[in-house]
Amino acid sequence: MNPEARHAVCPGSFDPVTHGHLDIISRTSQLYDEVWVAVFHNASKNAVFSVEERVELLRETTQDMPNVKIASFRGLVVDFCKEHGVGVIVRGVRAISDFDYELQMAQMNYGLAGIETVMMPTNPLYSFLSSSMVKDAAKWGGDISPHVPEVVQRRLVERMRQD
Numbered sequence: 001m002n003p004e005a006r007h008a009v010c011p012g013s014f015d016p017v018t019h020g021h022l023d024i025i026s027r028t029s030q031l032y033d034e035v036w037v038a039v040f041h042n043a044s045k046n047a048v049f050s051v052e053e054r055v056e057l058l059r060e061t062t063q064d065m066p067n068v069k070i071a072s073f074r075g076l077v078v079d080f081c082k083e084h085g086v087g088v089i090v091r092g093v094r095a096i097s098d099f100d101y102e103l104q105m106a107q108m109n110y111g112l113a114g115i116e117t118v119m120m121p122t123n124p125l126y127s128f129l130s131s132s133m134v135k136d137a138a139k140w141g142g143d144i145s146p147h148v149p150e151v152v153q154r155r156l157v158e159r160m161r162q163d
């Protein structure tokens, strides 16, 4: 077997990391020898946390997963894969509405570099959960404690107070 097939990446924005993300990362870490969580440098104006802050929050919340490493990246996820000897991209799929986009991206990434994508069905507990919904709820004082780790909740509430 291709040794790169034992190494996976979970790419995304993670602004900020939620229990939905952590569920996918942790399940991926049970399947592969080494798992990279790669945080996109995106130019989105709606970002609440800087890439460095998102990486830091991911480091803190994945401490109990010894084969998980966190990095940020610019450009194509397939280039990140080539650089780090990764053969598989793992993406969480919450609903059929996610699938259309994920399928296109998977086909593009396979075409670009022969990198496989595994789509992992979300734990139904988190199928409605997204970073943007958590940010919206926090902005208006909603209780986000069921959806994110405590450290994320604290930082998000602090950040929303500053804005």
Ligand code: ADP
Binding pocket: 011, 012, 013, 014, 015, 018, 019, 020, 021, 023, 024, 090, 091, 092, 093, 094, 098, 122, 123, 126, 127, 128, 129, 130, 131
């Ligand atoms: P992107 O902007 O690339 O979708 P996200 O940070 O939103 O980045 O998501 C990163 C990865 O986590 C993606 O594979 C996404 O499908 C998955 N994901 C996001 N939210 C959830 C959730 N609630 N449950 C499971 N997977 C999720």
